[in-house]
Amino acid sequence: MTLQNPPVNSLSLDFLTEFCSALEKLEMDKSCRGVILTSGQPKVFSAGLDIMEMYGKSPERCGEFWRAVQEMWLKLYSSNMVIIAAINGSSPAGGCLMSMTCDYRIMADNPRYSIGLNETQLGIVAPFWFKETMVNTVGHRTTEIALQLGQLYSPTEALDIGLVDKLVPEDQIIATATQTMTKWLAVPDHARQITKSMMRKPTIDKLMSKREPDIQNFVSFITKDPIQKSLGLYLSMLKKRKS
Numbered sequence: 001m002t003l004q005n006p007p008v009n010s011l012s013l014d015f016l017t018e019f020c021s022a023l024e025k026l027e028m029d030k031s032c033r034g035v036i037l038t039s040g041q042p043k044v045f046s047a048g049l050d051i052m053e054m055y056g057k058s059p060e061r062c063g064e065f066w067r068a069v070q071e072m073w074l075k076l077y078s079s080n081m082v083i084i085a086a087i088n089g090s091s092p093a094g095g096c097l098m099s100m101t102c103d104y105r106i107m108a109d110n111p112r113y114s115i116g117l118n119e120t121q122l123g124i125v126a127p128f129w130f131k132e133t134m135v136n137t138v139g140h141r142t143t144e145i146a147l148q149l150g151q152l153y154s155p156t157e158a159l160d161i162g163l164v165d166k167l168v169p170e171d172q173i174i175a176t177a178t179q180t181m182t183k184w185l186a187v188p189d190h191a192r193q194i195t196k197s198m199m200r201k202p203t204i205d206k207l208m209s210k211r212e213p214d215i216q217n218f219v220s221f222i223t224k225d226p227i228q229k230s231l232g233l234y235l236s237m238l239k240k241r242k243s
């Protein structure tokens with residue numbers, strides 16, 4: 001699957017809806033046992049959640065958006081398929097979350113790229129299921145530091161902490177992902193799928209049992225004046241940086 005939402009593959013409501021529907025089709029296709037997730041945009045895997053979906057929007061619209069974010073995470077994290085992230089660009093916040101739901105992460109070895117959960121840098125807070133996905137990936141202590149600082153890691157740093165599994169030159173990323181997929185698909189599906197579910201079920205069940213309160217929590221948090229102000233400042237910083 002190639003992410004195509006120019007310019008930076010930000011995760012808008014429409015894009016998330018389309019992504020989930022495409023993933024569901026693959027999940028139901030018995031001939032499809034694995035997916036390589038990559039970006040069709042230069043330099044960026046995904047810029048994370050579309051900030052415009054969280055800025056100046058009605059509570060109803062924010063709730064609809066958050067349900068779609070939850071759905072994307074649930075579909076990816078609980079997929080029966082082998083999902084390999086071929087991270088061919090920067091992957092902050094929601095982009096990092098998306099990468100962490102995959103079974104294996106291969107990143108382009110380009111020091112200009114970065115990956116991490118940088119929410120606190122925007123004045124917002126990564127919710128419990130973002131946090132738990134990271135704990136399940138890199139451990140508790142590393143997550144505590146990463147989340148409080150809103151740390152973005154270079155590919156080499158990300159490899160050091162286990163946030164990605166392998167670095168390769170960018171032009172070898174799909175070939176490496178394909179070789180890796182062959183190895184993963186050599187394991188009998190049922191045994192691998194049960195094992196994956198055993199590892200991830202507690203985190204998935206926790207969000208499933210708290211979906212509505214999590215949406216309420218997001219809406220009440222994101223629509224608060226100081227949070228809207230922080231997002232507004234961050235957006236103007238992004239635009240200024242460009243000029």
Ligand SMILES: CCCCC/C=C\CCC/C=C/CC(=O)SCCNC(=O)CCNC(=O)[C@H](O)C(C)(C)COP(=O)(O)OP(=O)(O)OC[C@H]1O[C@@H](n2cnc3c(N)ncnc32)[C@H](O)[C@@H]1OP(=O)(O)O
Nearest residue numbers: 010047048049050051052090092093094124125218221238
């Ligand atoms: C107590 C419990 C509370 C619970 C609270 C619950 C929930 C709150 C948490 C919500 C979680 C949010 C997670 C997120 O994903 S937030 C999004 C974070 N994303 C970022 O910080 C990334 C920002 N972008 C960048 O750093 C860069 O754009 C880049 C990805 C590195 C790419 O750089 P470059 O190639 O140089 O591109 P530009 O910077 O010039 O961007 C082009 C264009 O795109 C706009 N843009 C970039 N990112 C986003 C985005 N995430 N959303 C919307 N728009 C984005 C950027 O402003 C440029 O626009 P213009 O061309 O119009 O200037």
